[in-house]
Amino acid sequence: xxxxxxxxxxxxxxxxxxxxxxxxxxxxxxxxxxxxxxxxxxxxxxxxxxxxxxxxxxxxxxxxxxxxxxxxxxxxxxxxxxxxxxxxxxxxxxxxxxxxxxxxxxxxxxxxxxxxxxxxxxxxxxxxxxxxxxxxxxxxxxxxxxxxxxxxxxxxxxxxxxxxxxxxxxxxxxxxxxxxxxxxxxxxxxxxxxxxxxxxxxxxxxxxxxxxxxxxxxxxxxxxxxxxxxxxxxxxxxxxxxxxxxxxxxxxxxxxxxxxxxxxxxxxxxxxxxxxxxxxxxxxxxxxxxxxxxxxxxxxxxxxxxxxxxxxxxxxxxxxxxxxxxxxxxxxxxxxxxxxxxxxxxxxxxxxxxxxxxxxxxxxxxxxxxxxxxxxxxxxxxxxxxxxxxxxxxxxxxxxxxxxxxxxxxxxxxxxxxxxxxxxxxxxxxxxxx
Amino acid sequence: xxxxxxxxxxxxxxxxxxxxxxxxxxxxxxxxxxxxxxxxxxxxxxxxxxxxxxxxxxxxxxxxxxxxxxxxxxxxxxxxxxxxxxxxxxxxxxxxxxxxxxxxxxxxxxxxxxxxxxxxxxxxxxxxxxxxxxxxxxxxxxxxxxxxxxxxxxxxxxxxxxxxxxxxxxxxxxxxxxxxxxxxxxxxxxxxxxxxxxxxxxxxxxxxxxxxxxxxxxxxxxxxxxxxxxxxxxxxxxxxxxxxxxxxxxxxxxxxxxxxxxxxxxxxxxxxxxxxxxxxxxxxxxxxxxxxxxxxxxxxxxxxxxxxxxxxxxxxxxxxxxxxxxxxxxxxxxxxxxxxxxxxxxxxxxxxxxxxxxxxxxxxxxxxxxxxxxxxxxxxxxxxxxxxxxxxxxxxxxxxxxxxxxxxxxxxxxxxxxxxxxxxxxxxxxxxxx
Numbered sequence: 103x104x105x106x107x108x109x110x111x112x113x114x115x116x117x118x119x120x121x122x123x124x125x126x127x128x129x130x131x132x133x134x135x136x137x138x139x140x141x142x143x144x145x146x147x148x149x150x151x152x153x154x155x156x157x158x159x160x161x162x163x164x165x166x167x168x169x170x171x172x173x174x175x176x177x178x179x180x181x182x183x184x185x186x187x188x189x190x191x192x193x194x195x196x197x198x199x200x201x202x203x204x205x206x207x208x209x210x211x212x213x214x215x216x217x218x219x220x221x222x223x224x225x226x227x228x229x230x231x232x233x234x235x236x237x238x239x240x241x242x243x244x245x246x247x248x249x250x251x252x253x254x255x256x257x258x259x260x261x262x263x264x265x266x267x268x269x270x271x272x273x274x275x276x277x278x279x280x281x282x283x284x285x286x287x288x289x290x291x292x293x294x295x296x297x298x299x300x301x302x303x304x305x306x307x308x309x310x311x312x313x314x315x316x317x318x319x320x321x322x323x324x325x326x327x328x329x330x331x332x333x334x335x336x337x338x339x340x341x342x343x344x345x346x347x348x349x350x351x352x353x354x355x356x357x358x359x360x361x362x363x364x365x366x367x368x369x370x371x372x373x374x375x376x377x378x379x380x381x382x383x384x385x386x387x388x389x390x391x392x393x394x395x396x397x398x399x400x401x402x403x404x405x406x407x408x409x410x411x412x413x414x415x416x417x418x419x420x421x422x423x424x425x426x427x428x429x430x431x432x433x434x435x436x437x438x439x440x441x442x443x444x445x446x447x448x449x450x451x452x453x454x455x456x457x458x459x460x461x462x463x464x465x466x467x468x469x470x471x472x473x474x475x476x477x478x479x480x481x482x483x484x485x486x487x488x489x490x491x492x493x494x495x496x497x498x499x500x501x502x503x504x505x506x507x508x509x510x511x512x513x514x515x516x517x518x519x520x521x522x523x524x525x526x527x528x529x530x531x532x533x534x535x536x
Numbered sequence: 537x538x539x540x541x542x543x544x545x546x547x548x549x550x551x552x553x554x555x556x557x558x559x560x561x562x563x564x565x566x567x568x569x570x571x572x573x574x575x576x577x578x579x580x581x582x583x584x585x586x587x588x589x590x591x592x593x594x595x596x597x598x599x600x601x602x603x604x605x606x607x608x609x610x611x612x613x614x615x616x617x618x619x620x621x622x623x624x625x626x627x628x629x630x631x632x633x634x635x636x637x638x639x640x641x642x643x644x645x646x647x648x649x650x651x652x653x654x655x656x657x658x659x660x661x662x663x664x665x666x667x668x669x670x671x672x673x674x675x676x677x678x679x680x681x682x683x684x685x686x687x688x689x690x691x692x693x694x695x696x697x698x699x700x701x702x703x704x705x706x707x708x709x710x711x712x713x714x715x716x717x718x719x720x721x722x723x724x725x726x727x728x729x730x731x732x733x734x735x736x737x738x739x740x741x742x743x744x745x746x747x748x749x750x751x752x753x754x755x756x757x758x759x760x761x762x763x764x765x766x767x768x769x770x771x772x773x774x775x776x777x778x779x780x781x782x783x784x785x786x787x788x789x790x791x792x793x794x795x796x797x798x799x800x801x802x803x804x805x806x807x808x809x810x811x812x813x814x815x816x817x818x819x820x821x822x823x824x825x826x827x828x829x830x831x832x833x834x835x836x837x838x839x840x841x842x843x844x845x846x847x848x849x850x851x852x853x854x855x856x857x858x859x860x861x862x863x864x865x866x867x868x869x870x871x872x873x874x875x876x877x878x879x880x881x882x883x884x885x886x887x888x889x890x891x892x893x894x895x896x897x898x899x900x901x902x903x904x905x906x907x908x909x910x911x912x913x914x915x916x917x918x919x920x921x922x923x924x925x926x927x928x929x930x931x932x933x934x935x936x937x938x939x940x941x942x943x944x945x946x947x948x949x950x951x952x953x954x955x956x957x958x959x960x961x962x963x964x965x966x967x968x969x970x
Contacts, residue, residue, distance in 0.1 A: 152690060170604035172958035180959065181738040189738040192692040192961075209696045243962050256585060258626040262643045301615040304623040392651055504949050504957055508942070515938050523609040524606035525614065527587040527626075528677050529963055 116437060118333065118406055120145050120187075121449055123215035124205055126195055126382070128155050128178040131414030131434035132220030138442025142449060146188040147212055149205065153177055155191050156243055160496060160509070162283060162289040164246035165372075166253065166290035167298075167522040171243045198385045200407055204332040207481045216409050216445050219396075220438060223415035223429060226378035226393070233354040240283060247528060249372060253291060254527050256369040257299060260306045272369035273311040276359050278351050279375030280317025280469040281324070285334055287372055288315040289470035292341040297471075297520040312367075313343045318350040318375070323475065325428060325465050330475045333484045337473045351375070373497050377429060379416045386410060391418045391421060395396045395426075400457030402441050411444070413437035427460045431499070436460060471517070554579050554621075555883055558639055558648035560629055560816070561572045562589045562612040565868035567652035570622055572876025576883060580622040581646055583639065587611055587626050588679055593865060594943070595932060596717060598680035599806075600687065600724035601732075601956040605677045607943050610935045626940030632819045634841055650843050650879050653816040653830075654872060656848035657863060660812035660827070667788040671805040672821035674717060681962060683806060687725060688961050690803040691733060694740045706743040710793050712785050714751030715758070715807030716901040719768055721806055722749040723904035726775040731905075731954040746801075750795060752784040752809070757909065759862065759899050764909045767918050771907045772801070785809070811863060813850045820844060825852045829860075834891030836875050845878070847871035851890065861894045870894060902926045905951070 116193030121144045125132045128150035139146050154175040163169040165288040179190035190261070193207035198217070205212045238248055253275070260272040275295075277288045295311035297404045302308075315338060321331040322338075322345065335345050346361065353360035358368040383389070383396030390396055395418035396404065402417060404410045414434035419427040427433045437458060444455045464478035476483040483491055493513060500506050512523055554576045559566045562584035569749055573580050588609040597603040612626035627641035632651070641647045659673030672682055684757065687709070694706035709729075711722045729745035736742075749756070749772060755765040756772075756779065769779050780795065787794035792802040817823070817830030822838045824830055829852035836851060838844045848868035852859040861867045871892060878889045898912035906924040910917040927947060934940045946957055 153688060153959070170606045170958075171960055171962060172604045175960055177736065177959045179954070183736040191696060192689075193696060209693075210698075243960065244964075248964065254587060255626075259643075262625060262627060264644075302617040303622075304609065452818075504953075504955070507945070508957070511941070511945075519938075521614070521938070523942070524604075525587070525611045526605055526609055526677065528605060528681065529679075 112437070117150075121215040122147065122213060123216045123218065123445060124149065124212055125218040125220060126150075126205065126468055127222060127414070127416075127452075128152070128181075128190070129158075129219035129220060129222050129434060130431045131222075131438035132218065133178070133181060134435040134438030135218050135220065135413060135442045136182055136185065136438075138439050139187070139445065140185050142187075142442075142446045143416070144187060144216075144445070146185075147214075147490060148178060148182065148188060148190045149195060149207065149212065150178055150190075151194045152242065153179070155181060155245065155501070157500060158241065159499075161243075161246045162286045162290060164243065165240055165249035166294055167250055167286065167525045168290070168516060169509060169512055170524045171247060173505055173512065174500070175243050176505070181501060195385070200386055200410065201242040203409075209295060214409075216448075217411070218441055218445075219386070219410070219412045219416055220414050221376040221382040221416050222433070222434075223379050223394075225373055226376040227373070227374060230354070233373070236356055237278060237354045237359075237373040239373040240287070248531075250524070250533070251527050251529060252370050253294065254525060257303070257306070257308060257311075258527070259369070261303055262305075264298075267367075269306060270312070271358065271367040273306065273308070274366070274368040275311065275313045275370045275372070276314045276315070276368040277372045278354075278359065279373065280315055280319070280322040280345070280347065281374060282465075284315055284317070284374035285322055285338065285467050285469060287374060288313055288338055288343045288345075289293050289341060289468070289473070293339070293345050293470055293520075296342060296521065298522050298525075300447070314346060314366065315343050316346045316349050316351055316359070317453055318348070320348050322347065323382060323465075323467055326467075326475060326477045327482075330477055330482070330484065334467065334469055334475055337469045341470055377415065382412060382416045388412070393418070401444055401455050402458050403444075404438060411441040413441050419460065421460050421462075428462075430465075432463045433460060465493050466495065540574060553794055555649040556581065556584065556647060557650045557652065558646055559652040559654060560584075560639065560657060561654035561848070562586070562615075562624070563592075563654060563656050563848060563868060564865045565656075565872035567584040567615060568611070568691045568869040568872030569652050569654060569847060569876045570616055570872075573621070573879065574619050576621075576876075576880045578621060578650075578879070579884060580619075581648075582612060582616065582622060582624045583627055583629060583641065583646065584612055584624075585626070585628045586676065587613070588677065589615060589935070591934060593933075594673065595677075597679045597718045598677065598958070599674055599683035599721065600728055601684055601959045602724070602950060603943060604958045605681065607939055607946065608934070609677050609699045610939070615935060629819070634820055634844065637843075643727050648843075650882075651845070652872075652875055652879075653820070653844070653846045654848050654868070655816040655850050656813035657811040657813050657828075658869075659707045659807055660810040661807070662810060664788070667807070668731060670790055671712060671788045671793075671807040673807040682965075684958070685961050685963060685965070686804050687728065688959060691729075691737070691740070691742060692746075692961070693803070695737055696739075701801075703740065704746070705792065707740065707742075708792070708800065708801060708802040709745065709747045709804045709806070710802040711747070711749045711806045711808055712793065713807065714749055714753070714756040714779070714781065714787070715808060716899075718749055718751070718774065718806075719756055719901050719903060720810035721808060722747055722772055722777045722779075723902070724774060724905070726772070726777050727904055727954075728956065730776060732956050732959075746778060748780060748800065749777055750783050750793070752782070754782050756781065757899075757901055760901075760911045761916075764911055764916070764918065768901065768903055768909055775904055811849065816846060816850045820848070827852075829886065835878055835889050836871060836892050837878075845875040847875050848935055853894065855894050855896075862896075864899075866877065866909050867894060898927050900929065918945055922923070 299308035379394035474488040545930040733742035813828035902908040
């Protein structure tokens with residue numbers, strides 16, 4: 103497959119020179135921008151490395167064997183199939199030339215009139231990228247199946263182990279980072295160990311597994327109010343999770359983690375501690391903050407590049423005093439919709455747009471069976487009611503009736519039987535981790 | 537993790553010296569043997585490389601994005617969790633010492649009084665093992681997701697291709713082998729190309745995909761009667777599959793296959809042409825036939841090793857004149873049950889067993905939407921009725937109510953919408969295949 107400079111969008115438009123909007127990234131922001139341009143006289147091209155859009159808020163359920171990958175991911179081209187002005191291309195962006203106005207992938211050169219960067223964020227290891235191999239994060243489907251494999255293999259190896267020290271190490275799970283993903287992972291692993299697995303093992307008792315949630319800051323779920331943080335910590339502790347706050351991890355390696363100078367021997371380490379924006383800003387030479395996010399204008403365009411926009415986790419957008427818009431699905435969607443509208447307005451010949459204004463819809467995190475925290479403007483819930491609310495909201499935001507039904511069924515089944523439907527060890531690890 | 541010679545089964549039995557039955561392989565034969573020993577006073581250990589039992593008859597549906605891996609695979613230890621005399625170990629067998637009566641895995645030495653080898657079969661490339669990299673077969677979950685990835689990536693790359701010859705090559709799918717798996721794969725890929733994908737692509741028309749089913753023998757489905765073979769070929773042809781019979785593949789490489797001296801340029805090659813028994817026979821030094829199957833006594837024990845049994849695809853068992861028991865799930869189950877009964881009989885002090893007798897329950901293969909062939913003793917069906925019968929039988933044989941419900945729902949959804957729920961490209965390929 104050679105590299106070609108075909109103007110693929112013009113080809114599709116059959117000589118019709120409509121403005122070309124290229125969107126890089128098929129996550130929440132990119133998809134929403136594309137959908138907003140549905141009825142606008144433009145040719146939209148969405149480029150993503152993967153063929154699927156992934157519903158990240160439920161990825162931890164794939165990692166803990168509750169859901170299958172196909173329950174929380176959908177082919178991007180199918181999501182946009184009915185939108186006739188839109189082409190989806192699977193490809194990895196190599197570079198962007200903002201002078202020639204082209205995006206370069208391995209296979210194609212794609213010209214644009216408007217460019218939307220919606221490339222999201224990835225794990226940040228705070229300068230210790232070598233930790234990634236031992237402490238994987240949770241951003242995509244392959245991350246989730248990798249984490250699932252590691253968790254399930256730890257129990258399998260413990261069942262085989264003859265040495266008591268080694269067995270205890272294998273049955274120790276460390277989750278680094280006390281945000282929503284860390285809290286959700288810790289709660290879910292506790293349920294796997296205490297409820298799902300015990301009848302299936304003979305030589306070990308999975309209930310003896312040690313699950314540690316380690317947070318560098320003073321409390322869990324720092325985005326939420328203090329009473330909700332305290333509730334989350336209490337609930338996790340009751341579920342048998344050891345919560346360590348004000349505890350920075352200073353080292354991760356194959357044998358465990360170091361916290362405040364002490365080694366905690368662990369067979370599985372899961373990274374939920376921080377994110378860094380994807381390199382979108384560097385592609386276009388934009389200024390970045392320390393988390394790698396691009397500094398953008400109030401209309402989310404890039405200073406000096408009025409036709410290039412950045413949305414979602416890759417953009418640093420002011421919200422409240424000293425606070426940026428958080429890295430949430432709803433924030434990315436709002437930005438995507440906003441940029442779609444700005445482009446539509448410009449195409450209609452108007453150049454004036456109101457600045458982007460983020461509307462915080464609230465924070466949610468689930469902890470376990472009948473336990474979640476919900477922090478909306480006029481609604482604060484915990485316990486079973488919070489959990490029910492969390493479940494309904496997440497089902498609602500899934501794509502397509504099929505997934506909604508499948509996930510609701512999986513949850514109902516799990517609620518009744520305590521069993522998880524996707525307890526499969528698939529794929530392989532590089533041999534040093536076996 | 538060191539190697540230990542602990543007698544794990546005796547440990548579990550708390551000093552109770554019950555006979556130890558070790559079963560290697562958690563497929564249809566191994567699971568059935570274990571279940572048959574449920575109420576017998578033995579300690580059973582099931583060893584498998586994977587943590588899951590895989591329902592191979594529906595693997596082609598995972599490979600063609602209709603079902604998720606978790607729909608057709610279940611943790612072996614959960615399947616046997618309620619059977620208190622049974623321990624499940626995940627491990628790879630390194631060797632067997634029939635003098636010391638121990639099985640050696642990477643981690644453990646497991647002693648046995650009775651040994652059941654139920655290790656199944658793998659793809660046979662007829663002396664061309666180098667073909668495996670370009671023409672994967674379909675024996676396990678990882679094979680299925682790999683094949684799914686290749687099929688879906690072929691369409692994605694065709695959408696990106698600028699060269700018409702290359703595009704046609706990428707849209708050519710070759711299935712080698714006209715048995716049930718080959719017929720099912722060819723029909724399913726035709727449906728993906730003709731029904732599922734067309735609305736989602738802009739630059740290619742997936743309906744133009746070329747699907748070839750190549751069989752070395754004179755007809756498809758040689759195990760079935762000639763009218764059923766002819767029906768399968770007619771139906772596939774109507775679905776747009778090119779069926780080549782009496783056509784041996786003489787070469788497979790990255791650009792395509794060679795058949796009767798002609799190169800057929802193809803982007804995806806799927807191997808469904810032959811199987812070879814797993815190396816179980818060589819572990820114990822047993823005589824093998826040319827397909828690698830161990831020659832066994834009429835009670836499925838190994839000549840000279842009366843306490844070692846071989847069941848399923850790894851055993852060569854006579855059936856009719858000049859015919860062996862076929863490599864079907866029901867045959868493996870019958871053998872597993874038989875050997876479980878032989879061991880139970882011996883433990884009760886009786887040494888006499890009737891020889892194993894295979895009862896052929898029939899042959900089934902699905903071709904596509906409302907088309908299947910059913911060949912039972914008193915029932916021959918084709919068309920919609922065959923398809924319905926095939927569907928009900930396969931739902932029935934799935935493990936657990938959860939999978940039955942999930943698969944039935946997936947099929948109903950797909951029947952109505954033509955959409956496949958698991959169209960995900962996951963994992964990565966070695967770079968030379970990208």
